[in-house]
Amino acid sequence: EVQLLQSGGGLVQPGGSLRLSCAASGFSITSYTMNWVRQAPGKGPEWVSSIFGYASSTHYADSVKGRFTISRDISKNTVSLQMNRLRAGDTAVYYCVKRGSSDGSYFSDYWGQGNLVTVSS
Amino acid sequence: QTVVTQEPSFSVSPGETVTLTCGLNSGSVSYSFYANWFQQTPGQTPRTLIYNTDTRSSGVPDRFSGSILGNKAALTITGAQADDDSDYYCVLHLGGGIWLFGGGTKLTVL
Numbered sequence: 369e370v371q372l373l374q375s376g377g378g379l380v381q382p383g384g385s386l387r388l389s390c391a392a393s394g395f396s397i398t399s400y401t402m403n404w405v406r407q408a409p410g411k412g413p414e415w416v417s418s419i420f421g422y423a424s425s426t427h428y429a430d431s432v433k434g435r436f437t438i439s440r441d442i443s444k445n446t447v448s449l450q451m452n453r454l455r456a457g458d459t460a461v462y463y464c465v466k467r468g469s470s471d472g473s474y475f476s477d478y479w480g481q482g483n484l485v486t487v488s489s
Numbered sequence: 490q491t492v493v494t495q496e497p498s499f500s501v502s503p504g505e506t507v508t509l510t511c512g513l514n515s516g517s518v519s520y521s522f523y524a525n526w527f528q529q530t531p532g533q534t535p536r537t538l539i540y541n542t543d544t545r546s547s548g549v550p551d552r553f554s555g556s557i558l559g560n561k562a563a564l565t566i567t568g569a570q571a572d573d574d575s576d577y578y579c580v581l582h583l584g585g586g587i588w589l590f591g592g593g594t595k596l597t598v599l
Contacts, residue, residue: 403588412578412590412591412592412593413535413590414590415580415587415588415589415590418588425586427585427586463534468537468546469540469541472523472582473523473540473541473544473582474537474540474541475523475525475537475540475582475588476525476535476537477537477546479534479535
């Protein structure tokens with residue numbers, strides 16, 4: 369059974385840092401692209417970042433490029449999102465999301481439970 | 490700046506057919522954009538209805554279908570039911586590993 373168990377999140381001041389983790393089970397993260405998607409209160413989802421399963425290449429939305437870093441630990445089957453220089457506009461629930469197919473056409477078949485990140489002084 | 494466009498809201502009566510669209514502020518959507526459609530109800534994570542433009546996700550009723558209509562991706566609900574009263578989002582692959590969500594359509598079934 370596929371599970372994505374997230375940890376991290378919380379309240380942080382503007383300019384601060386936070387790290388989110390996503391422990392995957394039931395599949396290998398080297399076989400699928402993993403995404404981070406966020407959803408601000410009352411807003412739609414926003415794709416944040418991806419890390420490819422087979423090549424470990426990474427991609428970022430313009431809104432987070434240079435501030436956020438996605439990484440993975442194959443030995444722990446875990447994906448992480450390091451968030452630096454956080455802004456009020458980064459306040460959202462962050463979801464770890466598994467890509468549904470190896471060809472990239474299936475954006476998501478499983479979502480983590482989500483972690484609330486609140487950036488406020 | 491690229492923007493994915495969706496109708497902000499739509500209203501339909503039970504049993505009617507409704508088509509929601511997903512476009513680009515500049516350019517056309519084709520199969521190469523791998524359009525995915527999601528349904529989201531309050532407090533829930535998005536549920537994938539359609540991926541790769543026209544492939545239904547496992548367990549999704551066949552009243553939901555995806556296609557390309559003109560220069561947009563489209564989600565058609567044939568015979569809308571009360572349970573379909575939700576927010577619907579599309580996401581497009583812009584190339585280079587970059588994905589962009591639309592702003593969503595609030596569908597009211599009444």
